[in-house]
Amino acid sequence: MNDMLLDGLLTQWKTERAPRPGDFSSNASFERRFFTAVRIEKQKRPRKAPRPSDLVNLIRKLRPAFEPSERVCASFSLPPAAMAASRIHCCCSAAPGLIGGLFDDAPVPGSAPVFDTEEYKTVGERPFVAVTTNPLSTFGADVDSAMYANLRRMVLKEDRLPPPEAVRLEELINYFGYDYPQPEGKAVMRPHFASGAAPWAPERRLLLIGVQTPVPDREKLPASHYVFLIDNSGSMDDVFPMVREAMTALAGNLRSGDKVSIVTYGGDVRVLLEGCSDVSTVCEVIAKLEAEGCTPGGEGIQKAYALAEKHFIPGGNNRIVLITDGDFNVGASSEAELVEMVKAKRDTGIYLTVAGCGMGNYKDNKIKMLANKGNGNAFYLDSMREAKRVFVHGMTGNMYALARDVKFQVEFNPAQVFAYRLLGYELRDMTDRDFSDDKKESGTVGQGQQLTALYEIIPADAAASVKNAAVPKMPPLKYQTASASGSEELLTFRIRWREPQGKKAAREEAFSVPGLPPEDENWNWAAAVAEAGLALRSSAFAPAASLKHAAKQAQQHLGEDPSGDRAEFLLLLRRAAELSR
Amino acid sequence: MDEIEMRFQRLCREELSYLRGGVFRIVGNAADTDDVIQEALLRAFRRAGSFRGDADLRSWVYRIAVNCAFDLLRERKREAEAGRQYAETASEKDEKTEKRLAELEKAVSELPELYREAIVWGCLADLSGSEAAARLGCSENTLYQRVFKARQMLKKAMTQKEVAR
Numbered sequence: 146m147n148d149m150l151l152d153g154l155l156t157q158w159k160t161e162r163a164p165r166p167g168d169f170s171s172n173a174s175f176e177r178r179f180f181t182a183v184r185i186e187k188q189k190r191p192r193k194a195p196r197p198s199d200l201v202n203l204i205r206k207l208r209p210a211f212e213p214s215e216r217v218c219a220s221f222s223l224p225p226a227a228m229a230a231s232r233i234h235c236c237c238s239a240a241p242g243l244i245g246g247l248f249d250d251a252p253v254p255g256s257a258p259v260f261d262t263e264e265y266k267t268v269g270e271r272p273f274v275a276v277t278t279n280p281l282s283t284f285g286a287d288v289d290s291a292m293y294a295n296l297r298r299m300v301l302k303e304d305r306l307p308p309p310e311a312v313r314l315e316e317l318i319n320y321f322g323y324d325y326p327q328p329e330g331k332a333v334m335r336p337h338f339a340s341g342a343a344p345w346a347p348e349r350r351l352l353l354i355g356v357q358t359p360v361p362d363r364e365k366l367p368a369s370h371y372v373f374l375i376d377n378s379g380s381m382d383d384v385f386p387m388v389r390e391a392m393t394a395l396a397g398n399l400r401s402g403d404k405v406s407i408v409t410y411g412g413d414v415r416v417l418l419e420g421c422s423d424v425s426t427v428c429e430v431i432a433k434l435e436a437e438g439c440t441p442g443g444e445g446i447q448k449a450y451a452l453a454e455k456h457f458i459p460g461g462n463n464r465i466v467l468i469t470d471g472d473f474n475v476g477a478s479s480e481a482e483l484v485e486m487v488k489a490k491r492d493t494g495i496y497l498t499v500a501g502c503g504m505g506n507y508k509d510n511k512i513k514m515l516a517n518k519g520n521g522n523a524f525y526l527d528s529m530r531e532a533k534r535v536f537v538h539g540m541t542g543n544m545y546a547l548a549r550d551v552k553f554q555v556e557f558n559p560a561q562v563f564a565y566r567l568l569g570y571e572l573r574d575m576t577d578r579d580f581s582d583d584k585k586e587s588g589t590v591g592q593g594q595q596l597t598a599l600y601e602i603i604p605a606d607a608a609a610s611v612k613n614a615a616v617p618k619m620p621p622l623k624y625q626t627a628s629a630s631g632s633e634e635l636l637t638f639r640i641r642w643r644e645p646q647g648k649k650a651a652r653e654e655a656f657s658v659p660g661l662p663p664e665d666e667n668w669n670w671a672a673a674v675a676e677a678g679l680a681l682r683s684s685a686f687a688p689a690a691s692l693k694h695a696a697k698q699a700q701q702h703l704g705e706d707p708s709g710d711r712a713e714f715l716l717l718l719r720r721a722a723e724l725s726r
Numbered sequence: 727m728d729e730i731e732m733r734f735q736r737l738c739r740e741e742l743s744y745l746r747g748g749v750f751r752i753v754g755n756a757a758d759t760d761d762v763i764q765e766a767l768l769r770a771f772r773r774a775g776s777f778r779g780d781a782d783l784r785s786w787v788y789r790i791a792v793n794c795a796f797d798l799l800r801e802r803k804r805e806a807e808a809g810r811q812y813a814e815t816a817s818e819k820d821e822k823t824e825k826r827l828a829e830l831e832k833a834v835s836e837l838p839e840l841y842r843e844a845i846v847w848g849c850l851a852d853l854s855g856s857e858a859a860a861r862l863g864c865s866e867n868t869l870y871q872r873v874f875k876a877r878q879m880l881k882k883a884m885t886q887k888e889v890a891r
Contacts, residue, residue, distance in 0.1 A: 146884040151877060154830050157823070159850050164750040169760070176738050179764050183731065183771055301797070304769060530801060709800065716797075719839075 270684060273566045273603070276559040283580045285573035285587030286551035286596055291501055291513060293320040294525040296681075297713070300721050302527070307681060314569030314678040318597050321674065321710055323667040325357040325595055333548060334358055334590070334654070336638055339668035340661050344676045344698060345690040348607050350661060351675065352600040353668045354555070354638060358547050360593035366545055368402040369462040370420070371395075374449040376469035377411035377434060384502040384526070388468050389434055391500075391532030396427045398536075406452045409434070410445030420456040446486065453495045460646070462545050464496045464521075469512070487519040494646045496546055496589070497521035500535065513572070520549055520589050534708075548642035549589045550651065553598065554580045556637045561605055561660075566686065568599040568675055580641060583651050590642070599675050601686070604661075635660055666704055670711065673698035677718055680725075692722040730774045734767060737784060744861070745791055748851035752795040762798055766791040785863035792843045796835045826884075833883040841876035848873045 169175075274282070292313045299307045328335035334356050343351040373392060377385070396405065405427045407418040418430050449465045457463055487497060497519030501512040516523035526532045552575065557565055579585040590596060634657050641653045677695035679687040696718040703711050727735070742763070750759045770777075770787050777783040834845055847858040848869055859869040 146881045146888060148877070148881070150826075151830075151881055151884070154823075154826055155845075155849050158751065158827060158830065162751045162754065163852075164746060164756065164759075168750070168756040169746055170756070172739065172742050175742060175760055175763075176735065178760075179734070179738060179767055180731070182764060182768055183734070186768060186771060304772070528801065713800070 269571065270682070270686065271567055271571060273564045273601075273686070275564045276557045276562045280557050280559060281554055281577040281580075282557070282565060282567055282600070283552065283554045283575045283577050284567060284570040284598070285575055286553065286590050287315055287319075287517075287570060287573045287588045289513065289516065289523045290316050290320040291523040291525040292316040294527040294531045295501075297717055298525075298527040300717050300724065304720075304724065306721060306724050309682045312678055312681045313572070314675060314682070315573075315598065316569070317678045318569065318599060318671055318674050319595070321670065321714070322708065323355055323595055323597060323670070324704075325355045325667065327357060328359050332359075333642070333652075334640055336640070336656050337667070338638075338658050338662040339665045341664035341668055341672065343601055343687075344672050344694065345679060345687040346601075348603075350602045350604055351668070351672055352602055352661075353671050354553075354598045354600070355667060356553075356590075356596040356640070358590055358592055358594050361545065364400075366400075366592075367461040368400075368404075368458050369464065369545075370404045370406070370453065370456050370458050372406045372408065372449045372453045372465045374445055374465055374467045374469075375407065375409045375434065376445070376467075377409045381470055381502070384470075385434065387526060387529055387532055388502065389431055390529055391468075391526065391536050392431045393428055394533055395536040396424055396431065399424055399427070404456055404458070406449075406456065407431070408445060408449050408452065410448075414444050414448050416448065416452065419452060450486075450490050450493075450495065454493065457494070462496075463494055464498060465519075467497060467499045467515070468502065468526075469499070470502055484514060484518050487515055491518070491520045491586070492648075499523045500526050500532075502526040517572070517588070520546070520586075522589070522591075545592045546589050546645040547592045547594070549645050550583070550585075550587045551590045551640070551642040552580050552585075552587045554639040554641070555600070556639070557602070558632055558634050558636060559605070560632055561635050563603045563605045563607070565600050565602045568601060569678075570598065580639070581653075583643065589645070597671060599671060633660055634658065635662075666702060669698070669702040670704065673702060674714070677714075677721075681721065692718055692725060696722060730771070733774070733780060733783065734771060736780070737767070737787065741784065741787070741861075744851060744853055744857075745788070747853075748788075748846050749791055749795045751850045752792070752846065753798055758798060762794045763791055765794050769794075781860075781863060784861060788847060788861050789839070789843055792846050793839065796842070799835060829884060829887050830880065833880050833887075836883070837876055837879060841872055841879060844869060844872035845876045845880075 292311065293316055295311065296307050296317070299305050299311075325337045326335060337355040337357065338353065339355075340350050340352040343349040375388065375392075381388070399405065399422075402422070404420045404422045405418060406416070406420055407427075407430055409415050409417060418427065421427055446465075446467070449467070453463055453465055497516060498521045499512045499516040499519075501523065502525065513523050524531070524535045526535065554577070555565075573588065575585065575587070637655055637657045639653060639655045641651050643649065643651045673695050676687070676690045676698065677692055679690040680692045680695060684690060696715060699711070699715050699718060703715065706712055745763050745766075746756075746759055749762050750756065753759055753762060766787050769790055770783060774783070777786065834842060837845065843862060847853055847862060848855065851858070853861065855869060856866050859866040862869060864872075
């Protein structure tokens with residue numbers, strides 16, 4: 146490529162792709178359209194600028210422990226959890242400087258804080274744990290990626306940083322595809338290990354554990370019955386076109402023998418389609434969907450389970466796909482009741498996939514909890530692209546279960562590792578003895594899926610140099626010696642799971658890792674994502690983590706990126722880095 | 727109409743046709759072009775209080791418009807070129823040039839923000855060098871330097887693609 150050729154191409158671009166005179170509507174009509182949009186924007190934006198007294202009352206209600214005199218000062222430095230509790234995280238996390246403005250009587254122009262009603266379950270960070278006292282680390286499988294799409298919406302569409310508690314590391318890491326080796330023979334899962342120096346603290350090691358399940362042959366998959374449970378309440382109005390598209394895309398992928406039922410709940414619960422296997426009828430019904438009314442969510446879910454049971458395919462894939470913004474505001478909507486019902490159905494072999502959508506009303510915690518209790522997974526649909534990713538490209542993994550109650554346990558060798566910290570998976574926390582207790586439920590893994598977990602570890606030989614890391618001090622144990630000392634093994638990784646259906650006993654497999662595994666491209670990418678996640682969470686354990694550095698690393702290790710997901714993440718990181726300045 | 731809205735009205739009247747010229751060459755049809763520009767203006771409107779002056783606001787809109795345009799391009803990548811309605815030109819379409827042009831477009835979309843906007847407003851839109859520089863809030867000289875650097879990056883990227891082929 147030389148200058149002349151480049152010049153030629155640029156000129157060609159400029160001349161051939163110029164707009165023609167008649168292409169555009171008049172300037173005046175553009176202006177009219179724009180100012181209509183501005184009016185709408187103005188109506189929905191500032192809502193109500195809260196007065197200082199409102200905020201103080203709010204905090205008083207939520208944090209009864211505060212002394213009256215402390216209230217206002219304390220609110221300048223509330224911990225993130227309290228910020229979340231008082232639901233003012235939007236303005237607090239996006240621009241810490243604004244908080245002061247809240248307490249002036251006159252609202253700062255252009256910075257009126259927006260109270261949003263999005264809810265996130267607050268998850269604290271896991272601390273470092275010393276191997277001598279706690280050699281076992283146990284967690285449940287979780288391959289949801291709802292949070293990532295939500296993050297993308299906030300950063301790229303709404304120009305704001307997410308509240309730290311909305312960032313879930315395991316979901317961020319698991320959003321991306323990795324190049325793990327396939328399981329051999331009849332193996333159900335195959336682990337892959339890699340490690341390197343943690344980018345935010347080079348004296349610590351970052352250990353990657355990736356698990357791959359076999360990619361299925363689409364033709365050999367069991368028949369499916371999907372019950373679409375669609376929230377068509379008024380709050381879903383904006384996203385309905387996308388919902389329609391997503392479902393049409395999925396309907397196009399049905400195979401003979403597959404069946405579809407559609408239930409909507411808006412003004413009332415309605416069954417639009419029951420056990421239908423004709424794709425064109427399905428598409429017709431989908432095309433007519435419209436948003437209306439308010440939301441008796443509980444009733445809709447009951448109806449969906451009733452249909453799923455009625456048309457149950459023995460040995461098949463029986464699944465309810467709930468599409469909602471989670472705003473169950475009428476009827477049996479207390480969280481506890483819903484969860485109890487969904488939980489009671491988990492042994493029937495009916496799975497629940499929850500796809501969240503919508504803005505402002507989005508109830509992340511409710512959606513995630515429902516999916517977790519219903520043996521399923523949760524997604525957030527923020528765009529047509531994401532909807533297709535979930536319903537079409539990721540259909541085998543997302544819709545066909547391979548194993549349930551999947552649990553992982555890592556046993557570290559104290560001779561090699563001084564302390565460790567699992568990144569993310571806070572909502573899937575388990576005690577060590579739950580691992581072998583089959584009554585304790587856990588997440589589901591689908592076919593052709595991948596699962597990635599990251600540990601930050603402090604090697605035994607580096608223990609002295611990281612005394613100040615947040616490893617809780619324990620008295621030296623008198624009777625326990627590092628029994629495996631002398632052994633070169635780093636750790637043993639155990640997987641335990643049950644068949645997707647039936648009551649058969651769980652199976653367990655163990656893999657030992659001889660020493661610190663080398664870095665690879667999977668690790669490089671995961672490390673960049675983890676650093677970004679820690680920076681977004683303002684992690685206390687990684688103050689050096691920076692979005693800028695993460696973006697640089699991510700750029701270097703984009704790899705082939707056939708889906709474009711990684712490139713998009715890079716864009717998101719750069720934007721987030723700008724916003725955080 | 728308040729003071730801020732007046733500012734936006736002025737901006738629309740003075741800049742719309744230039745904005746359309748640049749964005750159209752990226753997204754390829756009038757409807758998407760107007761959507762992109764409206765989105766950019768709305769984003770600016772949301773933070774209207776934080777701009778120092780009209781020039782500041784204007785450069786921001788020019789910058790965001792390019793970002794929005796390439797975002798849109800990326801979103802519909804999968805749906806191929808369905809959205810494009812460029813005029814058929816008399817010159818015969820030879821496949822090799824078409825392919826090169828597509829590669830160039832991709833290379834431009836991958837440039838860092840600063841250089842990408844220099845190429846779009848400095849080379850592709852209907853603005854002279856000094857006009858473009860004023861809109862991007864930099865000196866003409868700086869703009870030329872950025873265009874120069876951008877061209878080097880483009881050449882490099884295109885050469886790599888040629889080698890890969």
